Each structure stands twice: as structure tokens, then as C-alpha cells.
Amino acid sequence: MKKIWKNLITSNYAFIGNSNNQRRGIILNITLLIMIILFLPLSIYNFFNRDIVTYAIIEFLTSILLICIIFYIRYSKNLTIASNIVAAIVILNITSYIYTENGQNNSFIWISSFIAFIFYLKGLKKGLFISFVFAICLFLFMFSLILNSDSYFNIVSFINVGTSFFVFLGILFFYHYLLDVAEKKLLKLNKNLSKRVKIELEKKEKQNILLIQKSKLEDLGETFAMLTHQWQQPLSIIFLETNILLDKLENSENIPNENKKDIEIILNNISNKTKFMFETLNDFNSFLSPYSQENTFSPYSSIKKMCSFIKPSFIIKNINIIFSQESNKNSLVFGKENEFKQVILNILTNAAQSIEEKQKNNKDFIGNIFIDIKKEENILIISIKDNGIGVLIDNYFEPYITSKKDGTGIGLYLGKLIINKMNGKIDLKNHENGCEVVIELSIVYNHQ
Numbered sequence: 001m002k003k004i005w006k007n008l009i010t011s012n013y014a015f016i017g018n019s020n021n022q023r024r025g026i027i028l029n030i031t032l033l034i035m036i037i038l039f040l041p042l043s044i045y046n047f048f049n050r051d052i053v054t055y056a057i058i059e060f061l062t063s064i065l066l067i068c069i070i071f072y073i074r075y076s077k078n079l080t081i082a083s084n085i086v087a088a089i090v091i092l093n094i095t096s097y098i099y100t101e102n103g104q105n106n107s108f109i110w111i112s113s114f115i116a117f118i119f120y121l122k123g124l125k126k127g128l129f130i131s132f133v134f135a136i137c138l139f140l141f142m143f144s145l146i147l148n149s150d151s152y153f154n155i156v157s158f159i160n161v162g163t164s165f166f167v168f169l170g171i172l173f174f175y176h177y178l179l180d181v182a183e184k185k186l187l188k189l190n191k192n193l194s195k196r197v198k199i200e201l202e203k204k205e206k207q208n209i210l211l212i213q214k215s216k217l218e219d220l221g222e223t224f225a226m227l228t229h230q231w232q233q234p235l236s237i238i239f240l241e242t243n244i245l246l247d248k249l250e251n252s253e254n255i256p257n258e259n260k261k262d263i264e265i266i267l268n269n270i271s272n273k274t275k276f277m278f279e280t281l282n283d284f285n286s287f288l289s290p291y292s293q294e295n296t297f298s299p300y301s302s303i304k305k306m307c308s309f310i311k312p313s314f315i316i317k318n319i320n321i322i323f324s325q326e327s328n329k330n331s332l333v334f335g336k337e338n339e340f341k342q343v344i345l346n347i348l349t350n351a352a353q354s355i356e357e358k359q360k361n362n363k364d365f366i367g368n369i370f371i372d373i374k375k376e377e378n379i380l381i382i383s384i385k386d387n388g389i390g391v392l393i394d395n396y397f398e399p400y401i402t403s404k405k406d407g408t409g410i411g412l413y414l415g416k417l418i419i420n421k422m423n424g425k426i427d428l429k430n431h432e433n434g435c436e437v438v439i440e441l442s443i444v445y446n447h448q
Contacts, residue, residue, distance in 0.1 A: 024079050032066050032086065039063040039093075055100045062089055231277075239274040242267050296444055297337040299382060300329045300373055306344045307371075310352075319355055319367035321348075327373040331380045332445040335422035343415040343426075347384050347437050350412070354388025354435060375443065382439040390430040 043059035046052050066089070073082050246267050249260060307321050314321060333340075348369065355367030372383045412428070419426040424441040 021079060024083075025073065028073065028079060028083060028086070029070065032070050035086075035090075036063050036066050039066070052100050055096050058093065058096055062093055065089060235274055235277055239271060239278070242271040242274065246271070294334065294336050296332040296334050297340070298329070298332055299340065299380060299441065300327060300331075302337055302341050303344050303371060303373070303382070306341050306348065310345070310348060314352060314367075317352060317356060317367065318359070318365075319352055319369065321369045321371065324370070324372035324374075327371065328375045328380065329373075331373075331375055331443045333380060333422065333424075333441045334444045335441075336418075339418045340422070343418050343439075344384075346412070346415055351384065351386035351388060351435070354386055354390065357389045358387075378443050380441045380443050382441070383436060384439075385431070385434065385436040387434040390435045391428060 039059045040063040043056045043063060046059065047056035050056075066086070069082055069085060073079065076082075246264065249263055249267065252260075304323075311321065351369050352367070355365075355369075359365045359367065368387050370383075370385045372385075374381050374383075416426050419439060419441075422441060424439060426440075427438045429436055429438075
């Protein structure tokens with residue numbers, strides 16, 4: 001029953017999407033239902049119990065027409081034509097009723113309410129103006145009928161009709177005011193909701209980016225772990241057999257001393273390079289491990305390790321990494337070390353690319369990346385400064401924003417998310433000779 005009632009007053013939700021038409025449609029449907037409930041029983045009562053058969057027939061036909069209008073609104077969705085027809089029907093009925101009663105019935109008091117209400121459906125200003133004009137004409141018509149009748153003029157009845165008209169106008173104004181207040185509140189709520197939805201969507205997008213990157217890193221870590229496992233055995237054999245050769249060389253008496261020294265240098269070099277490859281594999285395996293957990297670590301050590309990874313390629317590119325002599329080596333911070341290393345690697349890579357752009361115009365240009373780590377109270381400040389071309393965009397921490405031709409635009413964005421997750425700050429600024437990235441992290445421990 002509740003569903004049927006909602007269906008009736010909303011025209012089967014025909015005006016969803018237009019709040020003004022939706023409101024007008026509901027008011028018009030409720031008005032039609034009230035009029036049908038009033039006119040249909042009254043037409044039967046007036047036909048059998050009162051000597052006003054003509055008006056009773058008009059009332060009955062009006063009820064049928066009003067039912068048709070309810071269905072017309074559903075299918076045409078034209079509220080203007082529907083409200084005009086209803087207004088015309090009301091005018092016809094009111095005029096007929098006043099003429100039938102010769103303007104002397106106290107029941108006219110409800111008529112003025114219908115006048116104001118029906119024309120209100122055409123809009124507040126236009127509707128009230130028309131209702132005023134029509135009400136004055138109607139009052140004059142009633143007044144002329146009363147003056148021409150044999151009975152005394154019923155001044156009380158006339159005052160009642162006029163008073164009810166203005167009282168109902170006041171009610172309409174108050175209703176309109178409440179409606180406007182409610183609509184403004186609803187619009188404000190919708191606006192706030194839209195903002196919240198936008199914020200949540202942005203958060204979800206950020207989470208998706210992190211998940212995608214994490215998934216890529218996990219896949220890369222697992223792949224590298226398998227490669228490490230495959231490479232460790234041959235590297236172990238090379239390392240062991242090199243040491244065996246060194247032992248045999250030391251005990252051999254058939255090889256001249258001069259040749260011995262050359263061979264020893266070569267074998268030591270092979271042994272050292274093999275050992276370095278072992279350490280590099282283990283470091284990379286640790287860096288790409290998908291199972292890293294939050295713990296305390298030394299940013300100085302992490303940065304040093306990342307520098308050792310990329311140093312060989314930087315030497316080829318004529319780029320130097322210079323650590324400040326006063327860099328803080330003792331402070332520890334809390335977070336995922338692998339993620340922090342990822343941020344540092346991205347910053348160093350960006351710095352190298354910036355320097356390479358500068359080297360295109362000057363092949364002899366020497367690139368320098370200066371790293372300084374200092375402590376201020378309980379904050380560790382990490383400065384990574386380069387002498388490249390600087391940053392060419394402003395919103396560099398936004399996702400998918402990049403000045404690189406083949407860049408994804410998520411490196412610095414991810415870096416900011418990771419540093420923020422560590423309760424730290426990251427900032428980037430241009431200076432006259434390049435760019436500087438500053439990271440601030442809370443110190444959790446200092447060891448001597």
C-alpha cells in the first residue's frame with residue numbers, strides 16, 4: 001500500500017533528476033487526489049440530497065477528468081498543461097458553485113484556499129498575481145449576487161472568505177520559505193557529499209596506485225629472488241676455485257715470482273669482484289623483498305647502499321655523488337627501509353636525468369649530486385641537491401604529472417606517500433644551479 005501511495009504522488013518517479021519539477025509534480029498529484037476525494041462523494045451527495053443536479057453532474061465529471069489528468073502527467077510529463085487544466089477546472093467549479101448558492105453559503109470559505117493553492121503550482125510570483133486578480137473578480141461576483149438577492153447581505157460570510165484567502169496566502173509563503181530552507185540545506189549536503197565522494201575517490205586512486213606499484217615490486221622481488229638463487233651457485237664455485245688457485249699459487253715453485261704477482265693480482269681481482277657481486281645480489285634481494293616490515297633503520301646506511309647500487313652507471317654518465325663530511329650517521333628512524341630506499345633511488349635517478357639533460361648541450365659538463373644529513377633537535381633533515389636543469393613543473397607531487405617524455409609521473413607522488421606514511425615531510429625546490437629535495441623524518445634513536 002505504501003509503495004502504491006508513493007507511486008501515485010510521484011507519478012512513478014517521472015521527474016527524478018529535476019528537483020523543481022519533482023516538487024511541483026508531488027504537490028499537483030496530492031492536490032488532484034484531495035480534489036477527487038472531495039468532489040466524487042460531494043457529487044453523489046448533492047445529486048441525491050440537494051436540488052443542485054446540474055452542479056452535481058459538473059462535480060462528477062470533474063472527478064473523472066481529474067483521474068485522467070493523473071495518468072496524463074505520468075505519460076506526458078507536462079506539468080504546465082496539467083496545472084492549467086486543473087486551474088481551469090477549479091475556476092469552473094468555484095464559479096458554478098457560487099452561482100448555484102447565490103453567494104450566500106459559508107462553505108465558500110474553502111474556495112479561496114483552492115484559488116491560491118492551484119495558481120501556486122504555476123510558480124510563486126506568477127501564481128500569486130493571478131490568484132489575486134481572480135480572487136478580486138470572484139469576490140465582486142459574490143458581492144453582486146448577494147446584493148441582488150432578497151436576503152440580507154451576509155457580511156460575516158464575506159469576511160470569512162476574504163480572511164481565509166489571506167491566511168492561506170500567509171501559509172503558502174511560510175511553506176515556500178520552509179521549502180527554500182530545506183532545499184538550501186539539501187544542496188549544501190549534496191555539495192558536501194560530492195566533496196567527500198571526490199576525496200574518497202582520490203584516496204582510493206592513491207591506494208590503487210600504491211597497490212599496483214607494490215604488486216610490481218613484489219613480482220620483481222620474487223623474480224629477482226629466483227635469479228639470485230640461480231646465480232649464487234656458479235658465483236660460489238668461482239669464488240671458491242679462485243681462492244683454491246690463490247693457495248696453489250702461493251705454494252707453487254714452478255712459476256716465476258714476476259708472473260706470480262701478476263696472476264695473484266688477477267685472481268684477487270676476480271675474487272673481490274665475485275664477492276662484490278654476492279653482496280650486490282644480497283642487497284638487491286633485500287631491497288626488492290616483498291616481505292619487508294616496519295623497524296628502526298639508519299637513513300645514512302640506506303642512502304649509502306643505494307648510492308653503491310647506482311655508482312657504476314653514474315661513473316659512466318660523468319656524475320659524482322658527494323656526501324657531506326658532517327653528515328649524521330648515528331640517527332635512526334622508524335618505517336619500512338625498502339620503501340625509503342625506493343624513494344632515495346627515485347630522487348637520485350631524477351637528479352641524474354636532470355643532469356643528463358644539461359649534458360646534452362655541454363658534453364664535458366660534470367654532474368654533481370650533493371647529499372647532506374643533519375640533525376635539528378629530534379628531526380633528521382636529508383638534503384639531496386643536484387646541478388641539473390631543475391624542475392620544469394609546479395605540481396610535481398601530483399600523480400601522472402611529469403615533464404619526461406616516457407615518464408609515468410608517479411615516482412615523486414609515491415615518494416611523498418611513503419614519506420608521509422613515516423610521519424615525515426618531503427619538499428622540492430629549484431635553486432639557481434639545479435634542484436634540491438629535502439626530507440624531514442622524526443628521529444627515534446641516536447647511538448654513539
